[in-house]
Amino acid sequence: MNEPKIRNMEDFAAASGISRPTVSKYFNDPDSVRKSTRAKIEAALKTHDYRPNIYAINQNRRQTKNIGLVVPNLTDPFFASIARNIEGLIVKQGYNPLLLSSHGGPEQEIANLDSLRSIKPAGVLLAPLGRASDNAQLAEFTEELPTVLFDANIDGIGEAFFGSDNDQSIGLIVDYLCRTGEPPVFFEMKNPINPNAYKRRAAYLAAMERLDHTPHLIQVDGDGWNFEEIGFREGSRILADRGLPSNTVLCSNDRLAIGLLSAAFESGLRVGHGSGSALRIAGHDDHPFSRYTCPSLTTVSQDYESIAARSVETILGIIDLEKRRENREVTLFEGRLIMRGSA
Amino acid sequence: MNEPKIRNMEDFAAASGISRPTVSKYFNDPDSVRKSTRAKIEAALKTHDYRPNIYAINQNRRQTKNIGLVVPNLTDPFFASIARNIEGLIVKQGYNPLLLSSHGGPEQEIANLDSLRSIKPAGVLLAPLGRASDNAQLAEFTEELPTVLFDANIDGIGEAFFGSDNDQSIGLIVDYLCRTGEPPVFFEMKNPINPNAYKRRAAYLAAMERLDHTPHLIQVDGDGWNFEEIGFREGSRILADRGLPSNTVLCSNDRLAIGLLSAAFESGLRVGHGSGSALRIAGHDDHPFSRYTCPSLTTVSQDYESIAARSVETILGIIDLEKRRENREVTLFEGRLIMRGSA
DNA sequence: ATTAAATTTTTACGCGCGTAAATTTTTATT
DNA sequence: AATAAAAATTTACGCGCGTAAAAATTTAAT
Structure with missing residues (x-):
């Protein structure tokens, strides 16, 4: 508050009475430091309002905590809804979802993948457009970055596919x-x-x-x-x-x-x-x-809760192991009959 | 192709036969370098597939090219649609939109603004939840970062508001x-x-x-x-x-x-x-x-094309001038009667 | 050809943080 | 109290790029 402004982790480390490398360790995993030092840092966090610079972090980390999420068309509430579901699961696991919509166009789909390349996500969840997709470019992308497909399958592309039966x-x-x-x-x-x-x-x-x-x-x-x-x-x-x-x-x-x-x-x-x-x-x-x-x-x-859950689970598993899947998994979930007035 | 891998701008500059600072200049504005050097760089770009590291860029630039876009609920196709519209305009101006949905909840709205703080956007377009919003926190945010409100007005918050009459x-x-x-x-x-x-x-x-x-x-x-x-x-x-x-x-x-x-x-x-x-x-x-x-x-x-256009225009104007508005602008657009079957 | 203006190159520093290695301090074990 | 193990500190380097200043080069103008 009254102290000189906290401009970086060094300042903050000084303010909290902990060395910078340890503070860095804390931000990467609060459980990796001693309880007493964690308490000191969190006390300082309350009075000083500092947050690590995300650009500096990501420049140096081997992997970002970003996960790309690409859907064919956000204007369709079906996709908006499944995207929301997936976002929630990703956040819960401590990752940062980046939602992109292809707006129904293959150019936009490729542009989205290109944006994602810049952001260097740890993994990507992709619901491809389908027939309109540029499969060659998709394949190239999934070679670069671990990708799980959902909703629409394209044979041989991505580590796994989850969709409806x-x-x-x-x-x-x-x-x-x-x-x-x-x-x-x-x-x-x-x-x-x-x-x-x-x-x-x-x-x-x-x-x-x-x-x-x-x-x-x-x-x-x-x-x-x-x-x-x-x-x-x-x-x-x-x-x-x-x-x-x-x-x-x-x-x-x-x-x-x-x-x-x-x-x-x-x-x-x-x-x-x-x-x-x-x-x-x-x-x-x-x-x-x-x-x-x-x-x-x-x-x-469609059982999109299961589709969302398994897709997230799978991509995070691949990220954790830092190892691609050996066999491409395809799992289809069953639908339920919803009897209403029209038939 | 056969050359040693391009790992950074230095490598790429060497490959293109141009000095690194000039290459940096090029990426910030291709028109700021001589035509002949631009041609050289773009030739190299074709054979070498290099893209500047976005984290390193943003760490050093005074301003990022990010623009936050927060809507109350993406599951509502109305907002999905206006978001898409705005995204298009932002991209056209060379900025990078970051779309976040508050999913109807004030906690998520605040969480979204918090995410945006980390990303250090040059400006933010915000359609607030309204009554449910935590106005004090919104006000604090708009002090920090230039923000234009649209769709729902909250008195005194943000540089401007664009909505329907x-x-x-x-x-x-x-x-x-x-x-x-x-x-x-x-x-x-x-x-x-x-x-x-x-x-x-x-x-x-x-x-x-x-x-x-x-x-x-x-x-x-x-x-x-x-x-x-x-x-x-x-x-x-x-x-x-x-x-x-x-x-x-x-x-x-x-x-x-x-x-x-x-x-x-x-x-x-x-x-x-x-x-x-x-x-x-x-x-x-x-x-x-x-x-x-x-x-x-x-x-x-609702005339959401105008709302989108003016909102984007306004936030970009503020960003360009690096100067907040002196008076908060409120502009309302007229609706058109759509006569259909129900009344 | 001469001069001035515009560009590029060279050199150098810093951004904020991850991370590694060696050392010191703290905690747990006997 | 002695010892081992765990954690924190110190020191140091590097990530990839923006950017500033001075020097060298290229282009345009006379």
Whole structure:
């Protein structure tokens, strides 16, 4: 307070009556110093308000405490939510998360990885864009820095992948829909960006075959990440054309379903699982807004708590051991059926 | 390629045939060196893949090129969207945005500011939580680091504030609703978190008075940021109690409106501006999902492009001049009426 | 070609901290 | 009290770069 200003660790060490190297040791791990000296330092910390210069620290440490976290699109509450979850876990482990969004674009994704290189993170958690990603550059990056993929898998890239078991989850909802009404058609984009979309398509086909039903894919045009818009526009067109061979539609994801619901509403079609309804619509992901659509959306939730937990656990394990994985781990988590009003 | 590895600027300078100080000058501003030397450096850059160590740079520079960007809740697509917008502008100006979300909690907000202190940003753009914010700590922070507030104003804190003109925007939609049907009641939270909510309440009261109608506030209980949930739960209750003195409801924000729409739907009430509808619902903000509600939501859009642009412009101006503002600027932007299906 | 102005080079220091080695002090053990 | 073990101190160097000052060089102007 009254003392000369604390300008660096040297000043602070003097103020606390401890040598600078020991103070340095303390900041790297408070438990590594004697209790009595720890108490002295923390007493000084209370009256002096000093914090080590993060740039000087990181310039000299072998490893930073930074962990990069790259998601494809923060504007999508699904990713915002999982990112928040992961951030919390990283902080709890004493690391510093750096959240970057690729905003749906591969250039931004590469730019994000480039930013991360500058920051020299100890590890990276990456949910890649998928089809749009520049796989060669991603591969190069993951050679440089230990990286764990989540949400969307790209074969052979990264130390591990954690995501959803689309076979299981799509199988689950297809089964449910078949048991409760007409077998579903599958509503998706013709050229999906996300690898999960391809998995889900295949899962749908397999599930329908298993149940002895004829599958039917409705593949609509559309670029980009504005899925609601695509679902609405293409859905409106198809409903106007009476192009649906079933009264039940399973959408590749909830955001398409939200658009389709909107299209159905404007077409005057009543959606729901009740007897008075003309159309059943189901989605996939249990998007944060799915609870509040009209009617609320029947869907499959992803176990993103597990995905987040295992991803963080894995990257921190690699960082601790300072050793890459020998085998690339791929673990898929099961989804849960969320029965709501729409199907 | 074949050369010995480039480990630092010294190595790189040698490789490019230029002295290290000049190379340093180049990285700080490529235009500050002669064209011919710039060409040499950039040629070397192509074959050698070197990037200056960001920690060493920031340790020595008077100012970093970092700009903090703190939003109350990234899970809300509205903030995700404005954050993205701002990030783009910051990058375009050669600065490095650092996005942090307070996740709706004042502790996290303070923690975010603390993280920013470590990073020594040249300036900060802050959308505060509002009522929940620890104003004393915010004030202290803004003394330390030049900060511009946006979205939610806190008197006297920060160099400037840019946000929406709630008087104008609420006035606009109240006027519209009165011209096209019954005067609206106002649906809001009893103890709103956001200062805008108080402004909107006052604006509603003023607008109704101006138009010679009796205002009616419906103030519901609820904590936190799960506005859809609150709108749904409390909306369901009120609709069941037939507690609405008007068939027109203006919600304090779109997320409440989305919840209320959902409640109305489940109550079997038809919402819309047509003759066959029992209820009109309007919102405020033009939330990204408002286009896809059923029916689509009539609302007022915020001019967040202007808010973003002016906020960035202002903080960069302060940084350039290295001089705080003498007078705190407060600029409010007008909203636009978005007429859709719900009212 | 001469002169002045603009750039680059050389030299040197410092930023704040991590970290290693040798020494001294403190604590735990018998 | 003697000894060993643990921890702290002292001393010193280096990280990679910004930056300042003086000297040398290049470019532009006359």
